[in-house]
Amino acid sequence: MTRRAVVNALLVLAVVALFAVPLLVDGGASEYGGTDAAVTEQLEAEGYTPWFESVFSPTGDVESGLFALQAALGGGVLGYVLGRLRGRRTATGPGAPGTEPR
Amino acid sequence: MHIAEGFLPAGHAVGWTIAAAPFVVHGARAVAKEVRENPESTLLLGAAGAFTFVLSAIKLPSVTGSSSHPTGTGPGAILFRPPVMALLGTVVLLFQALLLAHGGLTTLGANAFAFAVVGPWVGYGAYRLTRAAGAGLLPAVFAGVALADLATYVTTSVQLALAFPDASTGVAGGLVKFLGVFAVTQIPLAIGEGILGVLLFRVLTVNARPELERLGVLPPAPLAPTGGAA
Numbered sequence: 001m002t003r004r005a006v007v008n009a010l011l012v013l014a015v016v017a018l019f020a021v022p023l024l025v026d027g028g029a030s031e032y033g034g035t036d037a038a039v040t041e042q043l044e045a046e047g048y049t050p051w052f053e054s055v056f057s058p059t060g061d062v063e064s065g066l067f068a069l070q071a072a073l074g075g076g077v078l079g080y081v082l083g084r085l086r087g088r089r090t091a092t093g094p095g096a097p098g099t100e101p102r
Numbered sequence: 103m104h105i106a107e108g109f110l111p112a113g114h115a116v117g118w119t120i121a122a123a124p125f126v127v128h129g130a131r132a133v134a135k136e137v138r139e140n141p142e143s144t145l146l147l148g149a150a151g152a153f154t155f156v157l158s159a160i161k162l163p164s165v166t167g168s169s170s171h172p173t174g175t176g177p178g179a180i181l182f183r184p185p186v187m188a189l190l191g192t193v194v195l196l197f198q199a200l201l202l203a204h205g206g207l208t209t210l211g212a213n214a215f216a217f218a219v220v221g222p223w224v225g226y227g228a229y230r231l232t233r234a235a236g237a238g239l240l241p242a243v244f245a246g247v248a249l250a251d252l253a254t255y256v257t258t259s260v261q262l263a264l265a266f267p268d269a270s271t272g273v274a275g276g277l278v279k280f281l282g283v284f285a286v287t288q289i290p291l292a293i294g295e296g297i298l299g300v301l302l303f304r305v306l307t308v309n310a311r312p313e314l315e316r317l318g319v320l321p322p323a324p325l326a327p328t329g330g331a332a
Binding site for chain 2: 004007008011012014015018019022023026029030031032033034035036037038039040042043046048050051052053054055056057058063066067068070071073074075076077078080081082084085086088089
């Protein structure tokens with residue numbers, strides 16, 4: 001592995017650790033409710049009634065699926081672009097401008 | 103950063119919509135101009151949009167025992183300047199408001215102002231200031247991406263405090279209350295997002311050097327191999 005790849009792998013590990021360690025330390029004591037929902041609950045508890053409803057409200061599992069769809073679309077496009085950029089570089093070869101693609 | 107549907111009083115909802123609209127329209131023109139004048143940017147523009155699409159779909163746990171969303175608006179703001187993200191960010195919010203019941207149409211203006219306007223501008227400003235102070239590309243990317251995330255949630259807290267001031271301590275008291283919900287939870291997320299931004303730019307500096315040079319993110323390399331006529 002090149003030094004570059006090692007650093008990249010360590011950065012990925014750092015991100016995973018940043019979110020995994022609190023989960024492990026916590027040991028299931030917290031429910032990890034969303035902050036957005038926390039605010040809505042707080043406001044409703046103080047007596048606020050929302051004056052408009054969502055035009056379409058998916059139920060729990062459908063909602064999870066749609067969130068996964070959103071992430072998949074983004075991840076797919078991101079992977080496609082990075083793959084194309086990498087392919088373009090390796091096809092021309094480093095420091096070899098105008099080299100015919102293999 | 104998603105203020106739920108119907109949770110801003112009508113006056114606030116209208117006000118934030120009016121405030122955000124010019125930025126989004128200007129952003130749409132900026133995207134059209136970029137694609138027209140630099141068609142080779144389309145790929146990277148797609149990557150910038152995709153980054154915010156992925157990150158804002160993911161709910162991450164934080165040290166506070168709550169979870170929250172990253173924003174992913176920083177890299178696009180750094181690459182293409184903030185106006186572009188005003189449009190791309192609003193498209194993400196619209197997707198979530200219509201299909202996921204996350205955020206809403208009445209709160210779209212306020213959410214767009216926080217997520218697609220203030221976040222990208224603060225992130226871009228932090229990036230430029232860090233560069234101007236002499237730091238390299240990657241530390242500046244970290245600062246820009248992390249602060250774009252954090253600034254979005256601070257803005258949401260301000261918006262909520264203005265709409266729901268504390269009964270005794272007013273807007274300032276409301277702000278403390280809402281920042282208490284959002285800000286601390288968001289700090290580890292902002293750091294994680296900053297690291298992901300650094301990773302993205304590490305990959306781009308190797309594979310998209312001609313684009314980064316043209317966008318002014320990297321200085322033109324001396325004795326650079328030509329970027330290719332294509």
